[in-house]
Amino acid sequence: MGSLVPSSTEPFSDGAVFGIFTGWKSIYEKIRRSFNDLNVVIVGAGPIGLSSAILALQTGRVSKLVIFEERQRKELVNLSYQISFDENSVNFLQSSKIDFDNIEGCWHEGCFSTRVGVYLEYIFDRLQAYRNSTVLFNTKFDRDKCKEIDNLPGRLLVLTCDGRNGQAGRILGLNDFSQQHSCGAYGAIAAVDRTEQRDVPTPEKRMHNLTFDLSAYGTYCTDNDGFPGFSLKIFGNSKHRFISLAIARCDSPVVKTLRTILDRSMMRNIFLKCFNQYKVESEPAISDSYALHHMKFSPRLFEIKLSQRCETVAYFDDCDTFVLAEGEAAMSFNFHTGLDINPAIRGLMSLSTFIEMISIAETEHSITEALIYKMKHTDSVCKELIKHGMKEYMFS
Ligand SMILES: Cc1cc2nc3c(=O)[nH]c(=O)nc-3n(C[C@H](O)[C@H](O)[C@H](O)COP(=O)(O)OP(=O)(O)OC[C@H]3O[C@@H](n4cnc5c(N)ncnc54)[C@H](O)[C@@H]3O)c2cc1C
CATH class of the missing domain: 3.50.50.60 (FAD/NAD(P)-binding domain)
Structure with a gap:
């Protein structure tokens, strides 16, 4: 294709300048x-x-x-x-x-x-x-x-x-x-594919203000930490289930630990416990060994960003x-x-x-x-x- 009348090299701002237009209409x-x-x-x-x-x-x-x-x-x-x-x-x-x-x-x-x-x-x-x-x-x-x-x-x-x-x-x-915009939050995701299940559309489940006991990893959380708690969402159909965990950006010890310590068993346990506790009642729980072999998950919390072309x-x-x-x-x-x-x-x-x-x-x-x-x-x-x-x- 030939010459471009540029929109802007930056995401749109009121001051965006357009290039020279050379079109001629017959x-x-x-x-x-x-x-x-x-x-x-x-x-x-x-x-x-x-x-x-x-x-x-x-x-x-x-x-x-x-x-x-x-x-x-x-x-x-x-x-x-x-x-x-x-x-x-x-x-x-x-x-x-x-x-x-x-x-x-x-x-x-x-x-x-x-x-x-x-x-x-x-x-x-x-x-x-x-x-x-x-x-x-x-x-x-x-x-x-x-x-x-x-x-x-x-x-x-x-x-x-x-x-x-x-x-x-x-x-x-x-x-x-593309420009990466921070959404002011951290998150982690997990996916479980259960091949034996049928693809049945399933409503999502949301839970809020969750906290995790990470004392086994040397992290203690007190009421004074200003810790807003995690939001959890379980969604997807009965065959492809997803678990998302997110928290508004904060500096609590639990968040710091989950952002910096790369311990796969810690994250796997969090996702497994969350799923089994808050799943839709009618669906089967996930066993430890199933999670070990079939669950894919983020190994730690990452910053949630929106990518804008x-x-x-x-x-x-x-x-x-x-x-x-x-x-x-x-x-x-x-x-x-x-x-x-x-x-x-x-x-x-x-x-x-x-x-x-x-x-x-x-x-x-x-x-x-x-x-x-x-x-x-x-x-x-x-x-x-x-x-x-x-x-x-x-x-x-
Ligand atoms: C595993 C998975 C689970 C998801 N779960 C959810 C969910 O639970 N809820 C939800 O709302 N969303 C979910 N999504 C996201 C949702 O599917 C996407 O937001 C949506 O598909 C984006 O639509 P799109 O049309 O922009 O892109 P896409 O769906 O990616 O479609 C792009 C199409 O372009 C075709 N294509 C690419 N390059 C070329 C080319 N050069 N020439 C010709 N064709 C080309 C591809 O084959 C594809 O068909 C999920 C996505 C995935 C992958």
């Missing part, structure tokens, strides 16, 4: 725009790529939409881990005609949990109603594909939704530098192409909260307006306005997450 371009002729390419048929596809098609501004997905359809619809949509995400997607009552899953306090493969299959079926959309399975987006789409006529929007390790944004010219949207005037990163390709925690899909859904809340804006944008000013609108929204989602994310997902 009469043909103006006529084409009046017919809303916007082509959309999406890289990645994960939950965010597919949700974006539905949102884009519903704007009525898209003439053709193509999704590149490197995996096979069968592999995707069989993905068995659970995703949980919080109330905000459910309301937003319902307003975009995603019918959760027709998706197999379970409801718990306004959250909807389902197998990721079930959600993907539902959207694949919905996409069939749109004759102008195609999913290319088993097709990796790489530099050759980038050249192919470069030759598409008319205005193009490429959405990179290829997950946290995705390379498409970089191939397309987005700077892949600095450049998530750009416009290339020589090929009239917008590139936009969404989902975990744009932002992600280094900590599993069990509500990981929701930051990405929040990012999508500005997608339809952005598409409306770019499908009619003619001038340098209107294109810049669209870029600023999208950048501001992504930045506000990140700021909200840094400020309230842990509270919402773990501490309340």
Whole structure:
């Protein structure tokens, strides 16, 4: 791709400066725009790529939409881990005609949990109603594909939704530098895969103000330590269970010990005891020997951070192409909260307006306005997450 009209090398700030715009619009371009002729390419048929596809098609501004997905359809619809949509995400997607009552899953306090493969299959079926959309399975987006789409006529929007390790944004010219923001908390996670169990959607369990007796490790905790206590969350489906422990940043002796002493048996015991004490009643407890052989876990507490891609949207005037990163390709925690899909859904809340804006944008000013609108929204989602994310997902 050719020259970039830079969004900014830093996360958006009001003072961000845009580069020189050199676009020239022919009469043909103006006529084409009046017919809303916007082509959309999406890289990645994960939950965010597919949700974006539905949102884009519903704007009525898209003439053709193509999704590149490197995996096979069968592999995707069989993905068995659970995703949980919080109330905000459910309301937003319902307003975009995603019918959760027709998706197999379970409801718990306004959250909807389902197998990721079930959600993907539902959207694949919905996409069939749109004759102008195609999913290319088993097709990796790489530099050759980038050249192919470069030759598409008319205005193009490429959405990179290829997950946290995705390379498409970089191939397309987005700077892949990310900024790490501290969430003011420490955490540790554990995972247990129980192959003998079926994939049954299971509500999460949260507990708060937990403390651990680490006197065997020479650490004593008194009431005067100002120790806020740990929050615990058990989530995932019956087959893939996750345990997350988090605590607001503090200097208590217990936190210091768990941050600095690398003792796998200490962490394993904490996770094992937490799970067996607070698990859903109907599920089996984990034995010491099972935990020893099958439990994967963080060996100590680490700082919880949000990684924010600095450049998530750009416009290339020589090929009239917008590139936009969404989902975990744009932002992600280094900590599993069990509500990981929701930051990405929040990012999508500005997608339809952005598409409306770019499908009619003619001038340098209107294109810049669209870029600023999208950048501001992504930045506000990140700021909200840094400020309230842990509270919402773990501490309340
Ligand atoms: C084991 C596990 C457990 C999880 N548990 C939960 C949970 O309990 N609750 C919850 O809310 N969330 C959970 N999540 C997180 C949730 O799945 C993610 O937040 C969500 O999948 C992110 O969606 P995405 O579409 O941004 O990325 P992804 O789901 O990663 O999708 C990216 C897609 O892009 C494709 N792709 C990548 N590169 C290319 C390329 N070059 N060309 C073509 N295709 C490409 C990939 O094959 C993939 O299908 C879990 C995730 C994992 C891995």
